[in-house]
Amino acid sequence: NDLLVAGEAIRNDEDPPEFFSASIERKDELGDVIAAFRQMFKQITEAISDRKLAEAALQTSLIKVETYSKALNKELEKGREIQKNFLPAQLLQIPDWEIAAFFQPARQVAGDFYDAFKLPNDNVGLVIADVCDKGVGAALFMALFRSMLRVFSSQTQLRGRASAILDVNQPINGWIGESMSTNLAHLNALHAVCLTNDYVAEHHGDMGMFATLFFGVLDPTTGLLTYINGGHEPLFILNPEGGVKEHLKSTGPAVGMLPDMKFKICQTYLKPGEILFGYTDGVPEARNCDGEFFTAKRLLSILEQSVTSASALIDHIAESVLTHTGQAEQFDDITMLAVQRASL
Numbered sequence: 346n347d348l349l350v351a352g353e354a355i356r357n358d359e360d361p362p363e364f365f366s367a368s369i370e371r372k373d374e375l376g377d378v379i380a381a382f383r384q385m386f387k388q389i390t391e392a393i394s395d396r397k398l399a400e401a402a403l404q405t406s407l408i409k410v411e412t413y414s415k416a417l418n419k420e421l422e423k424g425r426e427i428q429k430n431f432l433p434a435q436l437l438q439i440p441d442w443e444i445a446a447f448f449q450p451a452r453q454v455a456g457d458f459y460d461a462f463k464l465p466n467d468n469v470g471l472v473i474a475d476v477c478d479k480g481v482g483a484a485l486f487m488a489l490f491r492s493m494l495r496v497f498s499s500q501t502q503l504r505g506r507a508s509a510i511l512d513v514n515q516p517i518n519g520w521i522g523e524s525m526s527t528n529l530a531h532l533n534a535l536h537a538v539c540l541t542n543d544y545v546a547e548h549h550g551d552m553g554m555f556a557t558l559f560f561g562v563l564d565p566t567t568g569l570l571t572y573i574n575g576g577h578e579p580l581f582i583l584n585p586e587g588g589v590k591e592h593l594k595s596t597g598p599a600v601g602m603l604p605d606m607k608f609k610i611c612q613t614y615l616k617p618g619e620i621l622f623g624y625t626d627g628v629p630e631a632r633n634c635d636g637e638f639f640t641a642k643r644l645l646s647i648l649e650q651s652v653t654s655a656s657a658l659i660d661h662i663a664e665s666v667l668t669h670t671g672q673a674e675q676f677d678d679i680t681m682l683a684v685q686r687a688s689l
Contacts, residue, residue, distance in 0.1 A: 420481055421454050427484040428454060431491055437461040439469060439565050441687040445656040447663045449679040456483035456556065457625045457678035458491055466530045469565060470498055473623040473682045474558030475577070477599075486554045490541060490600070494560060497537030503529075517596065517611045522569045531562040531571035531612075538573045538600060538608050545601035555601035559593070559623055568615040568686055573608045575600040578626060583658075585618030585688060587651035593621075618688040620655055622648065624662075627677035631666050634673045639666055655683035 428450060436444045444461050456476025464470050472494060476487045503510050507529050511520060514532055522528040538560055545554065559580055561572035574580070576599035582591040597608035615621055629641040647665060652658040659681055666679060 423481060425450050425454055425484070427481070428456070428458070428487060431488045432458060433460060433462075437463065437469065442565055443655045443685045443687070444471075445654075445659045445683045445685075447659045447679070447681040449663075449667075449675075451479075451627065451675045451677050451679075454480055454484050456487040457627065457680040458487050459623075459680055459682045460491055460495070461682075461684075462495060464498060464530075464534050464562060466527070467565065468527075468530060468534065469563040470495070470534065471561040471563055471621070471682070471684060472558060473577070473580075473625065473680065474556050475625045475627075475678075475680075476556040477554060479676075482552075482554070486545075486549075486556070489545070490556050490558070493541040493544060494537050494558075497540045498534040498560075498562075501533050501536045501540065503533055503536060514610065516571070517609050521612045521614070522564075522567075522571070524567075527564055527567075527569065528571070528612075531564070531569075532610070534562045535560060535571060535573050535608075535610055538575060538597075539606075542575075542600045542602075542606055542608070543604045546604040546606075549601070550603075555599045557599045561621070563615070563684070568617075569612065570615055570621070571610060571612045573597060573610055575608060578624060580621060580623040581648060582613065582615065583620040583622055583648055583652070585620075585651070588649050589645070590619065615684070615686045617686050619686055620652065620658060621684040622658065623682045625678060625680040627675070627679040628662070628666060628681065630677060631670050631675060631679060632673055633669050633671055637669075639669050643669075655685035659683050 432448060433446075436446060446459050446461075448457065448459065450457075456474075456478065458472070458474055458476075460470065460472040462470045472491070474487075474490060476483050476490060478486075507525055510532065511525065511528055520528050522531070538558075557575060557577040559572060559574045559577045561570050563570050572593060574593055574595045575597050576595050579595070580593040581589045582593065584590045591613060593611070593613070596611050598606050600606075624644070629639055629644055631639040643665070644662065647662055650661075652661065662681060663679075
């Protein structure tokens with residue numbers, strides 16, 4: 346009968362019952378069996394009690410994990426909103442030019458951004474950048490980099506005689522712009538990269554935050570493009586019939602790593618029909634469900650094809666990348682910028 350009572354108590358997860366055998370004191374084999382039964386039941390009930398305590402602790406931990414997960418998701422959502430709000434709500438419209446862009450944020454907030462904005466003397470600032478790290482911190486630094494580039498590029502005036510300033514700051518390939526005033530205006534705007542680098546390195550250097558970025562200053566009238574590529578992926582100038590005409594490679598280090606870094610400038614021309622195309626590493630490193638990259642080789646194969654417009658190029662690449670990734674979760678932003686000069 347005690348065995349049946351014990352079984353019911355265990356099955357119903359009840360407190361240990363009073364056993365009839367507990368009142369029996371024997372010193373024979375039956376007494377040994379009764380003692381063994383009591384010890385076995387004690388061990389079983391202790392194990393059940395330990396299990397219940399473990400389950401309670403596990404439930405408490407689960408609640409804590411769920412609370413943390415909700416807080417983390419809320420933080421990531423805030424980061425996405427910060428990032429999205431600092432991207433241009435509407436791309437700049439310039440006569441005889443088309444500017445197109447694509448941005449898809451990763452699951453984890455990163456720090457990609459692009460920008461196109463007006464500068465003094467009817468010039469246009471073009472930026473594509475990738476801030477290191479993930480999370481809200483990356484989004485906040487993205488906003489800082491963007492704001493500082495905009496402010497400094499619009500307000501900086503290098504002091505001294507124009508000819509002397511231009512002579513000291515010769516581009517890698519020399520000044521090819523025909524107008525001294527245009528060259529000086531471009532140089533003034535690009536000095537924003539040095540000022541931004543020094544500010545971030547001096548005031549936030551302990552955080553180890555930096556950005557790879559391309560900042561170009563475009564004269565829409567002539568197609569003259571003066572630029573700094575601070576450790577970013579090369580940008581491409583594409584022929585109207587397809588194929589890469591020119592690689593705009595890095596001219597300096599990433600921005601914000603150390604103060605007083607030197608950034609060389611370079612000049613080129615965008616001729617009628619040509620497209621300037623830039624991207625962040627989230628494009629070639631986009632992965633599918635099998636972990637396979639989209640790859641730079643595949644991107645270059647698309648750039649070899651003829652395109653009708655900047656927006657058509659962006660749409661084609663975006664479709665190819667998203668078809669490749671499918672439903673796979675991405676851990677880096679996918680960002681592209683294309684600028685085309687109208688054909689004659």
